Each structure stands twice: as C-alpha cells, then as structure tokens.
Amino acid sequence: MTNASPTIVVFDLGGVLFDWNPDYLFRKLITDESERKWFLANVCNSEWNLQQDAGRPLSEATAILSARHPEHARLIHAFYARWTEMLGGTLAEGMAIFEALETAGVPLYALTNWSGETFPYARDNYPFLHRFKDVLVSGDEKLVKPDARIYQRMLERIRKHYPDAQPEQLVFIDDIRRNVDAAHALGWRAIHHTDPAATAAQLRSWGLPT
Structure with a gap:
C-alpha cells in the first residue's frame, strides 16, 4: 500500500447503514x-x-x-x-458517518450483498440510496462478497467517474470480517465495522471527516 490519502468511501449496506x-x-x-x-x-x-x-x-x-x-x-x-x-430501517450512527462524509464532498459508493429482487424496495423507500454515486448490488451482478471479482467490478464502476482511481485510494466499510479481508487483499483500505465510533475514528486517522 502506498501513502496516498484515501479519497473514496465504499459502504456495505446491511449492518452498516441498514438494520436488517x-x-x-x-x-x-x-x-x-x-x-x-x-x-x-x-x-x-x-x-x-x-x-x-x-x-x-x-x-x-x-x-x-x-x-x-x-x-x-x-x-x-x-x-x-x-x-x-x-428491515428495521436505517442505523443512526452509520448514517451519521455517511452524512458527514457526504457533506464534506467525499465520493460515496455502495457494494452490497443483496437480492436483486428485494433491493428495489429499499431503493424506492429509502431516498438516501440515490445519493450514492453508484450502488453495486450482488444479485444483479451474480457475484457476492468476498469474491474478488465483485470488488474489481466495483472499482471498474468507480473508474467511470474517476478514471485514475487506485485501490489504495478506496476505503471499504463492512460488518463482515471476510468481506473486509477480501478488500484488504486487493489493496483497498478497509474497516471491519463493529463499533461506529471506532469506524469514525479510523476514517479521521486517514484524513476523512466524520
């Protein structure tokens, strides 16, 4: 990993922003x-x-x-x-991190293991999902985390907006350890999200506002 500052954040949804x-x-x-x-x-x-x-x-x-x-x-x-x-709604502490990053202008994406048949309900009923630059849904891709290919596909989607984006510039936040480990293995920075305060502190240590 280089010393480049992370500039893009990729959120998991369930367990981070959604209470499912x-x-x-x-x-x-x-x-x-x-x-x-x-x-x-x-x-x-x-x-x-x-x-x-x-x-x-x-x-x-x-x-x-x-x-x-x-x-x-x-x-x-x-x-x-x-x-x-x-679906119990959104998680307030996770949403506070999302909103702080959004307010600061940090590019935000989502990478979620979610059925392509049930995700439209969330998209229709939770308007904040439209505030991501892109949401990659596993059920639509026929791939799930921690398969390395879905992370590569996410990076390809990010590069549609930021052609020079590199793995070390990405921060991935997920509540499942194996998904975090897979992102690490590809050179991403990643946070195992078990405590929102700890996640926010790690983001601040990398220079991201939370």
Missing part, C-alpha cells in the same frame, strides 16, 4: 426462541439467503427449500413473502 434481521419477522411466526434460532440456523439460514444475494430467483429458492423441508413450507414461504418485515 430475519428475527424481526420470525419472532411473530415462531414464538419459542430456541425453535426460532434452530429454524434460522438450519433452514432459512444465512448460507441459503446468500445464494439469493448471488442471483438465484427467490421463487426457485423457496420451492427447493420447501421440497427439502415440507413441514416448514409455510415459514419458508414467509421469508421472502414478508421480507420487508425484516
């Missing part, structure tokens, strides 16, 4: 906590959901999993039929 949690829906559907945890760990789990973030159609995913677990078909169907009930 399947538990918000399934608390209503499975009242027993141990049963609910088992279902979300073993049936509609994160690995299954990630396949939809990688572009698999929601209808196909629902049908396959329902055939595998017919006794849970009603709950499986609810996962995407009532997906909006998992």
Whole structure:
C-alpha cells in the first residue's frame, strides 16, 4: 500500500447503514426462541439467503427449500413473502458517518450483498440510496462478497467517474470480517465495522471527516 490519502468511501449496506434481521419477522411466526434460532440456523439460514444475494430467483429458492423441508413450507414461504418485515430501517450512527462524509464532498459508493429482487424496495423507500454515486448490488451482478471479482467490478464502476482511481485510494466499510479481508487483499483500505465510533475514528486517522 502506498501513502496516498484515501479519497473514496465504499459502504456495505446491511449492518452498516441498514438494520436488517430475519428475527424481526420470525419472532411473530415462531414464538419459542430456541425453535426460532434452530429454524434460522438450519433452514432459512444465512448460507441459503446468500445464494439469493448471488442471483438465484427467490421463487426457485423457496420451492427447493420447501421440497427439502415440507413441514416448514409455510415459514419458508414467509421469508421472502414478508421480507420487508425484516428491515428495521436505517442505523443512526452509520448514517451519521455517511452524512458527514457526504457533506464534506467525499465520493460515496455502495457494494452490497443483496437480492436483486428485494433491493428495489429499499431503493424506492429509502431516498438516501440515490445519493450514492453508484450502488453495486450482488444479485444483479451474480457475484457476492468476498469474491474478488465483485470488488474489481466495483472499482471498474468507480473508474467511470474517476478514471485514475487506485485501490489504495478506496476505503471499504463492512460488518463482515471476510468481506473486509477480501478488500484488504486487493489493496483497498478497509474497516471491519463493529463499533461506529471506532469506524469514525479510523476514517479521521486517514484524513476523512466524520
């Protein structure tokens, strides 16, 4: 990595700017906590959901999993039929970082693992998403983090606006360690976002206003 100052920030969305949690829906559907945890760990789990973030159609995913677990078909169907009930709005501290950077004129992008079928709801209902210079959605690209190719595709999109942009000029903020490690491996600066105050402090240490 060179000593070049970072000039562009790329945000993950879920867990950084959006409060998304399947538990918000399934608390209503499975009242027993141990049963609910088992279902979300073993049936509609994160690995299954990630396949939809990688572009698999929601209808196909629902049908396959329902055939595998017919006794849970009603709950499986609810996962995407009532997906909006998992979205708890925005995260205030993450949004404060976003807004401080935006106010200072820092170019902002988003790179998110998100189904291409559900993301339009967020785009339509959360106007701040239109304030990014670009949002790269994994479901549209048929690639998910931490695949190196999706980061390269993000850099290509950034270079449409900033043709000379280099990896060391980018800061990536994500709440998943493996996604952060993948960005680091490509020469990006990256922050594992677990504490908004720590994220803001790291950005300030690199000369970015928060």
